[in-house]
Amino acid sequence: MPGPTDARARGARVEQAAASWLQARGLRLIAHNQHAKGGELDLVMRDGDALVFVEVKHRANARHGHPLETVTPTKQRRLIKAARFYLMRNNLSCPCRFDVIAVTGHAPDLEFLWVQAAFEAF
Template structure:
């Protein structure tokens, strides 16, 4: 991950924590993929994809969360839940940013 990606992830984490979410894991990896942030929002577990683009010339950051990326995130989330023996309500959120603009938190961007 480059510095811009690390900075975007740091800003995303700060945004979510300011909203009351609690960090569970960061950059969790498994064979099927990676989850940028895993957060706790009350009784729910939130799998967060962080996307940053320098500009919107090739589409916005949210547009880059393709169906293929959603499948990878879903698989990684299933592996996380299984490996930690968890049965909790879950959702998939995204924190997106373009250029120097403030990050936007998009809740429940897709369902499993």
């Protein structure tokens, strides 16, 4: 059975693949794996004037549910808190949005579903 290091390495590869996929669609990578109070921001990207906080979720298949289902209201609150901390720490004031990219499959055959403005900070 794979250990936590294997899962972490696989997660890093999927996040890199998602970042490359989004860059091919015009987003610019600013940072990845930003640890902030209350959570971690997988990808911080720029889309025009907007700073985009991207949550990357991966499942090999949808047998145990689609990856989008894992971005619960509790997870959203944690991401919002981490994003606010990131903005404060970097002294940024700009339009922001929260995207989710659901990745299914095994490398190199990954499928991406990009949900822009998946939720809002309330």
